[in-house]
Amino acid sequence: MHVLERHDVHVSGNLAGPTLVLAHGFGCDQSMWRYVVPAFEETHRVVVFDHVGAGGSDLGAYDPQRYGRLEGYAADVVALVETVGTGPVTFVGHSVSAMIGALAAAARPDLFERLVLVCPSPRYVDDDGYRGGFSAAEIDELLTTMDDNYLGWAEFVAPVIVGRPDRPELGVELANSFCRTDPAIGRHFARTTFLSDNRDDLARVRTPSLVVQSRVDAIAPPEVGRWVHEHLAGSELTVLDTVGHCPNLSAPDLLVAAMQEYLER
Numbered sequence: 676m677h678v679l680e681r682h683d684v685h686v687s688g689n690l691a692g693p694t695l696v697l698a699h700g701f702g703c704d705q706s707m708w709r710y711v712v713p714a715f716e717e718t719h720r721v722v723v724f725d726h727v728g729a730g731g732s733d734l735g736a737y738d739p740q741r742y743g744r745l746e747g748y749a750a751d752v753v754a755l756v757e758t759v760g761t762g763p764v765t766f767v768g769h770s771v772s773a774m775i776g777a778l779a780a781a782a783r784p785d786l787f788e789r790l791v792l793v794c795p796s797p798r799y800v801d802d803d804g805y806r807g808g809f810s811a812a813e814i815d816e817l818l819t820t821m822d823d824n825y826l827g828w829a830e831f832v833a834p835v836i837v838g839r840p841d842r843p844e845l846g847v848e849l850a851n852s853f854c855r856t857d858p859a860i861g862r863h864f865a866r867t868t869f870l871s872d873n874r875d876d877l878a879r880v881r882t883p884s885l886v887v888q889s890r891v892d893a894i895a896p897p898e899v900g901r902w903v904h905e906h907l908a909g910s911e912l913t914v915l916d917t918v919g920h921c922p923n924l925s926a927p928d929l930l931v932a933a934m935q936e937y938l939e940r
Contacts (some may be wrong), residue, residue, distance in 0.1 A: 678681055678758045680707050682724040682751070683731035686759065688716030693788075694760050695719040698752065700770030700794075700921075701868045702829070702861060704730025707769070710927035714935070722759050727751060728860040739863055745771070749778035756786045763788035765938065769923055770794050770894070771868045774876075777907075781879035790857075790884040791934055794920050796895040797873040805874070806898045814869050815849040821862050829853035835893050838919030845925050877906045884910040885937040887922070889928065894920040913935065 678684070679920055685705065686696075695715055697708045704724035711913040712721050724747055741747040752775060756764055767786055768776035773795030780787040799807045809817075821828045833853060834846030853861065885934035886908055887901030897914065913933045917926035 677803070678751075678754050681727065681733045681736050682755055682786060684722060684724045684755065684759065686720065687712065687721050688719050688721040690720050692719045694722060694762070694764040695755060696722045696724075696752075696764050696766045698724070698757070698766065698768045698772035698776060699726070699729065700772055701864055702856055703728075703849070703921075703932075704767075704852060704855075705774075706730070707852070707921065707923055711923050711931055711934075714927075714931040720761070722755075722764075724755060728864060729856060729909060730806070734857065737860055742863065743867055745778055745873065746866060747777050748772075748775045749782060752776065752779040753783050756783075765789045765791065767791040767793065767934070770796070770920065771871075773903075774871065774873045777875065777880050777884075778876055779874060780882040786880055787882045789938070790880075790882050791887065791937065792884055792903065793887045793923065793930065794889060794892055794895045794900070796899045797877060798823040798871065798901060799869045799894075800922065805902065806896065808894065808896045808899060809869075816865060818862070818868065821865055825861060836920045837925055838889075838891065838893060839925045842925065845921075849921065849924070852875075863902075877903065880907060881909065886910055886912045887933055888912065888914050889917050889919055889922055889926075890914055891918040892920050892934070913937070914915070 699707050704725045727735045766776040799809050801807050808813035830850045832849035837845045886904045904910050915929045919925045922930045
């Protein structure tokens, strides 16, 4: 199957403009960018897609071995950018896709002009001198809960991830997104995501980058955003005055403003 069909790629906006590729996080799909895309369609050629196993992607292309490491997703991004790019692109990755984009840029720097890393985390588990936000026991408990009751886990954790109790409909939307994912694929992607450690890979990235961090984030705390910025050459750090791990959904105006300020310079 062609890469565009495999990833349910959609292109919109100014087809003569620079290309902006937006990648969703764990348990989500390209619809999570719907509040962000319109802000860039006048100036950019905007590309959204689904990782294999998510949204409208070709589920038959899902290979547990290939997608047992983030490098498998990064290889997909490289193939996609080779197909849709009309020159080096700006890649915007949310959550785990931030590290997927970093890996892709490290492998093929010629394809990427800039990176925008939204709520990134190179390692979710705490380590000596490093706070990822979770203990190893907490991650084990999270994965066990997913194995036992994936749908129940989704309904419980989604509002925590969004972090906006004043807007419960956003938590419901994220839970529904989790629930649309095949549970077996969701559990496998969770292990790939939460057990990854890509800290050393940041040293290989030479693409100018903007690290966007929420002021409060239950999944990737502010210390993680600062750590990524400090270990990513040529990066800038912007902290949004918002709560939650999904500013593309819960605070799109703030995210759009930060992106526009960076891209217009």
